Amino acid sequence: MNSIATESIKLPNGTLVVATAEHFWLARGHAFSQAAVASGLLAEPSRDGLRQLLAGCLVAGMQAAEPAAHKPVPKMSAARHLYNLASGYRTAHATPPTMRLVASKFRANGFEALAQYSLEVERDETGHDRMSLGDLRALGVDGVRFVQMLRPALSVALVEHFASLAASPHPVGVFGYAYALERASAAFGQREIDEVEALLPAGVRATRFMRLHSAVGSDARHVEEALDFMATLSAAERATIALAAYSTAGVFGAAAEPLSDEEVLAIAIDCASDSDLDLPWLRQAKAELATA
Secondary structure: OOOOOOOOEEOOOOOOEEEEEOEEEOOOOOOOOOOOOOOOOOOOOOOHHHHHHHHHHHHHOOOOOOOOOOOOOOOOOOHHHHHHHHHHHHHHHHHHHHHHHHHHHHOOOHHHHHHHHHHHHHHHHHHHHHHHHHHHHHHOHHHHHHHHOOHHHHHHHHHHHHHHHHHOOOOOHHHHHHHHHHHHOOOOOHHHHHHHHHHOOOOOOEEEEEHHHOOOOHOOOOOOHHHHHHHHOOOOHHHHHHHHHHHHHHHHHHHOOOOOHHHHHHHHHHOOOOOHHHHHHHHHHHHHHHOO
């Protein structure tokens, strides 16, 4: 009988992630049979095996944040879209300078392939923060002021985690962080974009940032490109990336609850000019807040 190639990694909370090219398993407090458990990461992994290993790390990371796992998911609304744009701005704004930083570290230590890939990510992500500001502007909100005043707990925590990974002497963990974010974005598709557009004022184009960071935009492609590249790295580097994906998913799971729609709209109205407040949707929002 042919053996099935498996890989495994033990996470900081004691969970064992075991992956093949088709599935992953999480083991806690009991052992898999010898036939099912690999001794670690393969010297030459399959791309699909790496996908499954990272998927297991992401699920385990979310589950590790048990107390926060039962937070209700906020209902989508125009205010929630504003909040998501501000959150997306913060992570998008941090990516180019951080990837330039890690590229310089890799190059200084003779890791030219890692440096080149980091700069490719930097180029791909440059300008995405401005797209978020443009969507906010289309909704009548001064995007620069809005993102300064609104500090989404999740994106603030993610950016801090990103910086801590980049501070490592050999910061390959940033690729695990990037994979976690892009894998999460790729879970949203055209249906979710249509749902948001139905909530926005007719004729307003304010989902360009969301569309780009979705399964119909560039993030789905970036996930595949990242897997291609990471599969070429050493087992030790892939282990670091897998652990970073796990810790990043934990940041997602442990994030504090977002602001309420009323709180978001109050900030948005404060960031709108008098002429913008004549827009029907902002005028209605202001009237509803005044009578709340």
